[in-house]
Amino acid sequence: MRNRWWNRLVDQVADRGLGLSRPNQNPDVMKRLEENCRALLTSRGEASGVALAREVVRAVDGLDEAGKTRFLQLLAERFGPDRDTVLAAAERFRESDETADLQELLRVVEPPRQEVFRRLNGAPDGTRVLVRLRETLLRQLKAHPELKPVNSDLQHLLKSWFNPGFLQLQRISWDRSPARLMEKLIQYESVHAIQSWDDLRRRLASDRRCFGFFHPALPDEPLIFVEVALVQGLATHTAPLLDPESPVGNNDEADTAIFFSISNCQVGLRGVSFGNFLLKQVMGELISEFPHVERYATLSPVPGFSRALRMEGDYADGFTRDRIAALIQDDAEALTVAAGVSDPVDALHQLLEAPLSHQEVLAEPMSRLLLAYLTRVRRHDTVADAVARFHLSNGARLEQIDPFADHSQTRMDASYGMMVNYRYIAEAVEENHERFVKTGEVVLSRNLQKQQKRINAAWDGNATKTGASRSRTTG
Amino acid sequence: MRNRWWNRLVDQVADRGLGLSRPNQNPDVMKRLEENCRALLTSRGEASGVALAREVVRAVDGLDEAGKTRFLQLLAERFGPDRDTVLAAAERFRESDETADLQELLRVVEPPRQEVFRRLNGAPDGTRVLVRLRETLLRQLKAHPELKPVNSDLQHLLKSWFNPGFLQLQRISWDRSPARLMEKLIQYESVHAIQSWDDLRRRLASDRRCFGFFHPALPDEPLIFVEVALVQGLATHTAPLLDPESPVGNNDEADTAIFFSISNCQVGLRGVSFGNFLLKQVMGELISEFPHVERYATLSPVPGFSRALRMEGDYADGFTRDRIAALIQDDAEALTVAAGVSDPVDALHQLLEAPLSHQEVLAEPMSRLLLAYLTRVRRHDTVADAVARFHLSNGARLEQIDPFADHSQTRMDASYGMMVNYRYIAEAVEENHERFVKTGEVVLSRNLQKQQKRINAAWDGNATKTGASRSRTTG
Amino acid sequence: MRNRWWNRLVDQVADRGLGLSRPNQNPDVMKRLEENCRALLTSRGEASGVALAREVVRAVDGLDEAGKTRFLQLLAERFGPDRDTVLAAAERFRESDETADLQELLRVVEPPRQEVFRRLNGAPDGTRVLVRLRETLLRQLKAHPELKPVNSDLQHLLKSWFNPGFLQLQRISWDRSPARLMEKLIQYESVHAIQSWDDLRRRLASDRRCFGFFHPALPDEPLIFVEVALVQGLATHTAPLLDPESPVGNNDEADTAIFFSISNCQVGLRGVSFGNFLLKQVMGELISEFPHVERYATLSPVPGFSRALRMEGDYADGFTRDRIAALIQDDAEALTVAAGVSDPVDALHQLLEAPLSHQEVLAEPMSRLLLAYLTRVRRHDTVADAVARFHLSNGARLEQIDPFADHSQTRMDASYGMMVNYRYIAEAVEENHERFVKTGEVVLSRNLQKQQKRINAAWDGNATKTGASRSRTTG
């Protein structure tokens, strides 16, 4: 029920000679933005505050990338805490040890730009413009490290505003969701690109489900969405899930729900996590609609596997030639024969230049290598793979390795087409989560547990040579 | 789309032996609450965070007033910043002058309970429970001044979460709004109590409008609502507006919209202001629905007038016997005759013991006294009357004095039944607001401006004797 | 999305001098109504049709009872088929035996007022006004038998328009349904009058359900609604179900859903049946929401029992003194002792003057008499009791007799406070229905079946003396 008359009331103020209507062309724009942001902080009456805030919001919205960067720099330079005031307040607190002085210190150390952001967020369209502004901020952060405190402030506030209690889960469907939202799905899908409206329609057919989180202040913008396929048995390949021509299944016969795509939509909300809450709420919905479905699992990519196996970049420290050799030892003969070279590791790398032509030979050794990668290659004291980290910390377990499950270029590049299933078991989610978070342990399915022992032996046998010492056996 | 299965997933965690289900009976409850709140801050995984947060939310919701007070004290004592850490960080910043150290100081000086509140707000029902908790906080603040920092933190966060950008304006109507909401109107109406369902139905008849603000996380709870009557000419008495038997007017003939009741509903949101935004958005709606209505005004109480006139409490410094005498000088004879006493001020006070019996004699002198009260009696450098302050700072002007406009006991006690109209003129709102906020000037209608000159003379003539020196003439 | 501009377009036509705005005062109103109705039939363009229809609808809506009666008489006299045309068409068909001539006969024999009604139904508000008009029609039918064909036509059309495919089932709740609808429940409840808003609130508490049918053209008017209580065990008394102070039950513990009140709301739709469809759809909703509820039953009044037992009016032919004597034979002693008279039937009637004081003595004989009434007293070749007929023909079975279950005056008058439960068993509904409709058999619960044998013996033993010969044993 936002209305144009209210907007006019607001505009009336906003238009009074502030001259920010074409911000990029206006040489004085930064000066005026600074004045207005300053006024936001001093105005005693909130009435003019909303009008001013709206004015600033509009001006910022009209800025190009360079303009926004300058505005962010302005906030960094001129809307931080005042050093002398902070130090004086700290000194007063040191001497007095009074709560009131601590409160005062808290007050003066909080960057005034936080209050600017809060006021802007209260204006019509403010939330959207701040999220967009953060996109610029994230893009410019490397080139402009002075913006780091601004980023910290804005992320802090966005986390508070986009807390799970304010999010709304919505079913997204071909029959009920508007065309505009369909376009956004096409735009935002980041795992398996949507090729056409026909592709999209198939993904929303009766044997599929799609859910997203929305925020009341951005009603037409999905924050994150997940696509689910209802199937029989654990899905081991992506192609059948994505085929627009595939026959629509009978949900009464489905026993498994496969989460095959999760896409974050808002770059500007990086660092504000939704995925965990979304997956669990969606599982709740699915259990309620399909009580007979007994398995909830993903079909997930392994973005870092190829680079780890090639020991590239950050992944240099996990796999070693010796470890790889030990892990593929059982398949050495088959590999050397297939490749026509005598060293098994060389043979492996050679065959991996065209892995789809050698799936039979490669499936087993690659599965072992992938399991080793997911369980033993670590960074920052946790598993190195980002997708693994996400699902494992959510309480999933690693259920199955799917050799050459996805032949798309993206997946071939990232993991030679290898994919995995993570599985969510309601009764075990919390315990898995605790184990993963507290001990770093990757919880495995029974099948994978068996393989894990040999992998640990191979890995740690070599580990002595490389100095890696972490030894572990899993449940 | 919150669902019971999701809730069960969450409960599964929550129920695992935390034993907080009957918090008031449990001697260890505070210990466990503290552990859980501590865990909220350390848990690396957000999954358990929501479960824990929900657990805490439920436990807090189950506490009685004493229990909640203890919980707040816990937050005050154990979840504030650490003195030594703060001072060390301040010292480091003093020495380095590095942004990173300033950031760190900001981080350590922020009371950890703020993050606790943010996490609780993310749990199902968290927002409601925090708003209720703040009710306790406000009630206990006087007896427990140590809770002041907690109040400051919670108010700070509530302001951020209930910013105007997140509020939703809704029309409240007999035909469309649910019975549950009707009950809440009856419960929350704080200006003119609703006597019965018939009374309520009349207030929602076709010549009335009612609008409220709602927050997405509290969908069934109005935050504030306003009742509007569409009438001909400025309303000068409340009785006709409230009479359940009054005939329903024809909106096509109305030229004036009277805001006759504004009620804040959530005690726990005190200090988070909505009224200003509500009034302006509602005016927007009304202008759009009734383009022919040309006047937007209130019929407002004057809560402090009686006490000011009797020079009671905080109001002791405005009116003096001399000033009153000067202001009623013209009516001295009529008053003394009516009262049968020779001193006009004595006569006035005597007649005011039954003012409705002497309306004719009292109307003029009381109007002058009321105008003096609203424009000259000041506190904290602004007008003393809270309702006046609200409307004037919103940009309204004082339009008219309505002698003996409301005969209810509440209004007789507060202002001898005197009421006033504040008027909102779209084109002047911003300027009025600025004048009031910057110079403290009370903007008056043309009629009242004429009277104001004599009032100033009377007041300031006496002022020399009392030391008050503020002299002012108005536009 | 009906809008005022569209209405103005229509009004522009309507207002052009038709002068029907104050129909009751206008001496020519019937003449003009006739002209307009005539025009509705001849106008080739539908454009003017809607405007004219609206005009007529408004005029009819403004008529008082006498005016509406005259309008109905007009339709009876002037808008029936033309005798000569009909007979000529019949003659032509007799001679030709052509389909086209039969079609023509069909066309000319259809009363033109049917088309008038159809056109009026297409105008804004037309459906409502026609339903109201039928109320008058039904009220006047006895005094004005000439209106019978009009009633027949209108009922025929209403049945077509209010067919079950067009009805919408809606849950009615305190939390979601508007206050306006609440008022209508109070107004329309016809079984257990709603005493107050508190009473209503209790009937919509969380252990109750209320559902109604609505028609898209009358969106704010319930057509019929049913109130359901979720309880443990079969309800045998109404008082606990209606007590506003009764504690709210826990639905997880409920095993029985009691339909304790079904009210038709629209007198004007008499003869258009909804109850059957409503009950079954509501059972579907309840089964879906409460899969653990295992019993669906009513607690129903027996409106004709008292009169039957007193052999009054239409009921004179069922009970005879001999039959009553036979049915209460087992309790003869107790009855005569309690009443202090020697003849058991006299004793019974005497005790029935204050039945609540003799519940213990009366419970058994009265239960037997009631079972006899429901199974053996018949009219028009089916059971005599209207409520019984409704539920039995819907496929329910007679489950239980509840002696003195309802002490309200209405029920004491109708059935000495005796009530019964009809039970709906999903698997048996269809078979029960068929048996009842085809053979007239009243399907009984196992318990009642046992009693029934003795009752039949008593009834038929006496029957020989009275000439009644129908003998039956039940399943």
Add this chain to the structure above:
Amino acid sequence: MRNRWWNRLVDQVADRGLGLSRPNQNPDVMKRLEENCRALLTSRGEASGVALAREVVRAVDGLDEAGKTRFLQLLAERFGPDRDTVLAAAERFRESDETADLQELLRVVEPPRQEVFRRLNGAPDGTRVLVRLRETLLRQLKAHPELKPVNSDLQHLLKSWFNPGFLQLQRISWDRSPARLMEKLIQYESVHAIQSWDDLRRRLASDRRCFGFFHPALPDEPLIFVEVALVQGLATHTAPLLDPESPVGNNDEADTAIFFSISNCQVGLRGVSFGNFLLKQVMGELISEFPHVERYATLSPVPGFSRALRMEGDYADGFTRDRIAALIQDDAEALTVAAGVSDPVDALHQLLEAPLSHQEVLAEPMSRLLLAYLTRVRRHDTVADAVARFHLSNGARLEQIDPFADHSQTRMDASYGMMVNYRYIAEAVEENHERFVKTGEVVLSRNLQKQQKRINAAWDGNATKTGASRSRTTG
């Protein structure tokens, strides 16, 4: 709130051995359908009626075209009125002249299949299946004239069920309307085919409006929809309106609303008119949203012009060689020069083989010929052109001739690309309608009135030779 449990209750009946689940393969299907339809008429209880009706609805829905045709024949042969009964009832009425006997005649002459249709319409999905059945009926009518009475019955009922009072106007938009509805627009658009999702998105951009009528029993099926463009000045070409790349206009600057496409969606509802009501309600919406728009007009095709000018088929009797010659007399020289032949009529026809290459020469004579066609070529005592008839009878006036306004093949074939604007002027709609309906007069804009005189002269001058005598001058 239709639910699966209710459906199961119904199914339970339906499935009991009726064996109609695969109707086309079942040799006895017609026999069983007949039995069930017969049962629909005799069943005393409506309970089984809905189940039976649902059973029939499903079976009919499963029939192929041949099966449906047989079912319709069944209804024609076995569910018509009984001849002897009809004649006997007619005889009785002749003798008695009693209302009751007339009622009885009415009852027996009504084909029982009407009641069958009514009962089917009450079943879930019944309305949709009947509308689909009528599609078959209309397709088969020519080959099966015996179905005419069935068509008459079904159309009669559909008119009653789809009366304007039951229709719901809905705005269709890219932002709010579901993807499923978008697909249907693409499928049903019958004037300017929608080429792609991009084309569709442009048609729903902010300077366009689209509205449709929906029926509550077919909530996802548009019945008719209209597309409107907001533009400056009367649109004279279709290409700019349809160009997906055209810039989106500013509605504040628009002064004209162009209805550029109206599509009926349901073949099965042929003969049930919606267009008139739709256009007027949409105009109401537009006037309300855009009070500054001052002109409401169409850009319409002229489907019969080419054939009329070539004197083909039904159009043979309007244009004659002499009349054409007279009408193009002023342009004779230009035409003969351009074509290089000496006879102007021959020249015209030759140039019309590639009219777009000779637009300049042809524009004027073709405009005159088109005006003559629209005003003078008549059939069944009204204008021959169907689109003209529709708008004129709705009260529009012929506003402007647009030479070569649409270069699509369809329009080139139909009218050499000539289009016209019909304009709706609120104040004149009713009068225009009356004039057109009563006198057949085509109301013209002032500009066209001037041309009309000469055209009449040319036409009637020739008329003497051809025997046409209708002479008329306009407004």
